[in-house]
Amino acid sequence: xxxxxxxxxxxxxxxxxxxxxxxxxxxxxxxxxxxxxxxxxxxxxxxxxxxxxxxxxxxxxxxxxxxxxxxxxxxxxxxxxxxxxxxxxxxxxxxxxxxxxxxxxxxxxxxxxxxxxxxxxxxxxxxxxxxxxxxxxxxxxxxxxxxxxxxxxxxxxxxxxxxxxxxxxxxxxxxxxxxxxxxxxxxxxxxxxxxxxxxxxxxxxxxxxxxxxxxxxxxxxxxxxxxxxxxxxxxxxxxxxxxxxxxxxxxxxxxxxxxxxxxxxxxxxxxxxxxxxxxxxxxxxxxxxxxxxxxxxxxxxxxxxxxxxxxxxxxxxxxxxxxxxxxxxxxxxxxxxxxxxxxxxx
Amino acid sequence: xxxxxxxxxxxxxxxxxxxxxxxxxxxxxxxxxxxxxxxxxxxxxxxxxxxxxxxxxxxxxxxxxxxxxxxxxxxxxxxxxxxxxxxxxxxxxxxxxxxxxxxxxxxxxxxxxxxxxxxxxxxxxxxxxxxxxxxxxxxxxxxxxxxxxxxxxxxxxxxxxxxxxxxxxxxxxxxxxxxxxxxxxxxxxxxxxxxxxxxxxxxxxxxxxxxxxxxxxxxxxxxxxxxxxxxxxxxxxxxxxxxxxxxxxxxxxxxxxxxxxxxxxxxxxxxxxxxxxxxxxxxxxxxxxxxxxxxxxxxxxxxxxxxxxxxxxxxxxxxxxxxxxxxxxxxxxxxxxxxxxxxxxx
Numbered sequence: 001x002x003x004x005x006x007x008x009x010x011x012x013x014x015x016x017x018x019x020x021x022x023x024x025x026x027x028x029x030x031x032x033x034x035x036x037x038x039x040x041x042x043x044x045x046x047x048x049x050x051x052x053x054x055x056x057x058x059x060x061x062x063x064x065x066x067x068x069x070x071x072x073x074x075x076x077x078x079x080x081x082x083x084x085x086x087x088x089x090x091x092x093x094x095x096x097x098x099x100x101x102x103x104x105x106x107x108x109x110x111x112x113x114x115x116x117x118x119x120x121x122x123x124x125x126x127x128x129x130x131x132x133x134x135x136x137x138x139x140x141x142x143x144x145x146x147x148x149x150x151x152x153x154x155x156x157x158x159x160x161x162x163x164x165x166x167x168x169x170x171x172x173x174x175x176x177x178x179x180x181x182x183x184x185x186x187x188x189x190x191x192x193x194x195x196x197x198x199x200x201x202x203x204x205x206x207x208x209x210x211x212x213x214x215x216x217x218x219x220x221x222x223x224x225x226x227x228x229x230x231x232x233x234x235x236x237x238x239x240x241x242x243x244x245x246x247x248x249x250x251x252x253x254x255x256x257x258x259x260x261x262x263x264x265x266x267x268x269x270x271x272x273x274x275x276x277x278x279x280x281x282x283x284x285x286x287x288x289x290x291x292x293x294x295x296x297x298x299x300x301x302x303x304x305x306x307x308x309x310x311x312x313x314x315x316x317x318x319x320x321x322x323x324x325x326x327x328x329x330x331x332x333x334x335x336x337x338x339x340x341x342x343x344x345x346x
Numbered sequence: 347x348x349x350x351x352x353x354x355x356x357x358x359x360x361x362x363x364x365x366x367x368x369x370x371x372x373x374x375x376x377x378x379x380x381x382x383x384x385x386x387x388x389x390x391x392x393x394x395x396x397x398x399x400x401x402x403x404x405x406x407x408x409x410x411x412x413x414x415x416x417x418x419x420x421x422x423x424x425x426x427x428x429x430x431x432x433x434x435x436x437x438x439x440x441x442x443x444x445x446x447x448x449x450x451x452x453x454x455x456x457x458x459x460x461x462x463x464x465x466x467x468x469x470x471x472x473x474x475x476x477x478x479x480x481x482x483x484x485x486x487x488x489x490x491x492x493x494x495x496x497x498x499x500x501x502x503x504x505x506x507x508x509x510x511x512x513x514x515x516x517x518x519x520x521x522x523x524x525x526x527x528x529x530x531x532x533x534x535x536x537x538x539x540x541x542x543x544x545x546x547x548x549x550x551x552x553x554x555x556x557x558x559x560x561x562x563x564x565x566x567x568x569x570x571x572x573x574x575x576x577x578x579x580x581x582x583x584x585x586x587x588x589x590x591x592x593x594x595x596x597x598x599x600x601x602x603x604x605x606x607x608x609x610x611x612x613x614x615x616x617x618x619x620x621x622x623x624x625x626x627x628x629x630x631x632x633x634x635x636x637x638x639x640x641x642x643x644x645x646x647x648x649x650x651x652x653x654x655x656x657x658x659x660x661x662x663x664x665x666x667x668x669x670x671x672x673x674x675x676x677x678x679x680x681x682x683x684x685x686x687x688x689x690x691x692x
Contacts, residue, residue: 159505162670166640169640170640209592212666246555248598249594249616249619268592269595273595291508291512292515294515294516295515297515298515
């Protein structure tokens with residue numbers, strides 16, 4: 001059976017524009033919070049295939065999205081490379097052993113050693129695959145090497161990324177070595193996700209905007225493209241979505257290239273700009289400002305404008321960043337329904 | 347005597363391109379740290395004209411910049427409007443009484459009551475004015491209404507600005523009322539700064555990028571322009587600089603307008619884009635990535651590229667955001683000297 005999400009990723013005609021939401025398996029759902037509590041810590045939930053599969057499936061049924069996205073965290077890669085990860089309440093993820101030198105980096109496991117240690121993710125995927133309605137697609141994901149590297153170097157979330165950027169300008173070889181090792185791990189990880197059953201993959205470069213536009217290709221984009229091309233060569237039937245957040249200027253300069261299928265547009269980039277610069281080459285995903293979900297009116301205004309701008313298709317509805325934890329479920333459902341209705345082509 | 351910085355703001359020919367650095371009166375200077383310690387809290391320093399004048403003048407002598415910028419904080423406006431401000435170590439500014447309703451807003455003093463309470467700032471300006479070398483210019487500043495409003499609403503720094511943005515979509519009238527009251531206060535405050543002796547003013551919209559591009563004019567830009575035009579009407583000889591951080595997409599769409607003199611370009615916006623879109627109408631200021639200051643090579647690369655791109659002038663050198671606290675002073679001096687040398691036109 002043909003899946004509307006997959007068709008849309010390849011730019012094939014679809015009866016309406018499919019829709020999903022970044023972080024759709026998350027705290028705004030009471031059902032998620034219940035499972036999360038049962039699981040223990042956030043990491044416990046990531047490493048529990050049965051429960052992770054359950055929360056992966058929740059938004060498909062509850063909110064009506066056209067695709068499920070694997071519940072996991074981008075930081076399982078550095079975790080399984082051997083870093084000591086914990087999630088501190090109110091502070092987010094913390095690595096007690098950040099990577100600041102070549103010796104630190106050498107301590108980490110290779111891609112070949114890392115990928116098999118993520119068996120709990122592959123098992124989650126197999127469980128979801130058994131239960132997902134057959135008209136819904138299943139998306140896997142990983143963090144972009146640059147975004148992973150910033151966490152690995154800073155040791156925690158950062159507003160300024162000073163250590164990572166200092167390394168970028170003062171010891172670019174070390175940064176490239178970290179990015180190289182991480183890139184190899186992401187390649188093998190996503191290949192195994194596909195082997196286990198995901199039907200599309202998205203690479204999140206959440207901290208793309210921390211790099212000045214003139215350096216973005218060298219330290220992030222080219223690695224994302226390398227991963228995409230590695231996957232497209234082996235799995236041409238699996239759409240690859242790249243989502244670099246906050247790089248309107250990079251798009252504007254015409255610097256986006258590579259063999260992948262869908263470009264994820266963040267909310268800071270006008271969809272009209274993305275369409276002008278990229279719409280012929282890539283299907284575009286996005287990009288409602290997530291805070292609009294607090295207001296049905298503001299949601300309606302944006303969905304209608306996007307449906308009109310993208311009426312010729314080559315579009316997947318999404319938010320321009322993750323859904324916020326206190327959005328009413330009813331509003332999320334309203335967004336999903338509206339996107340499906342206002343884009344209907346019959 | 348004609349001042350090179352003022353001439354440059356008006357696009358007049360200058361022997362070289364002047365340079366200053368955002369946050370140049372700051373922690374990277376040992377002399378600043380010494381005064382800061384003597385003063386007590388950060389707010390104590392802002393409210394001590396003698397010491398505030400001293401740190402305002404330091405970078406002119408130590409680093410060789412072409413303009414001094416008033417040492418103060420954008421949050422003195424909400425403070426003197428009646429909000430309870432403290433600076434919590436490691437957390438930044440905190441208002442214990444955030445503005446979440448019309449009643450909260452009505453509690454705050456009017457612009458007319460607020461402006462005279464900032465006498466300690468005007469006194470700082472008079473002291474600096476007496477001592478500043480006559481070839482150096484003196485810049486006053488204020489926060490943009492939107493940026494001030496986010497602090498007033500959130501009660502503290504935020505990564506997501508959820509409360510402010512929720513208000514933007516669900517109760518725009520309340521947000522506009524907050525912005526209106528703040529706008530009036532900023533107008534009178536900057537007018538008094540000029541009367542006290544500053545020769546140019548910059549309005550910082552540090553959180554510009556928190557608003558989606560399609561809403562930026564309505565909730566921020568138009569208020570900044572209103573303030574600029576209020577000042578230009580009364581003080582046409584005083585250049586007005588607007589610095590909205592992180593709005594490359596807004597620039598790209600051609601949405602920048604208004605009667606002001608200099609557009610401050612942040613490091614996330616390629617100067618070539620700003621030049622294409624705005625260079626005919628505004629003098630451009632910026633925009634070296636501040637982390638480049640850790641490396642003399644990276645500094646050289648950027649200054650040379652900017653000097654070449656802007657060789658016809660209509661440019662003021664600056665960083666694309668504030669200088670970081672652990673940059674070696676020698677590197678800051680190197681940046682300033684290089685900017686002045688590589689732009690020399692004789």
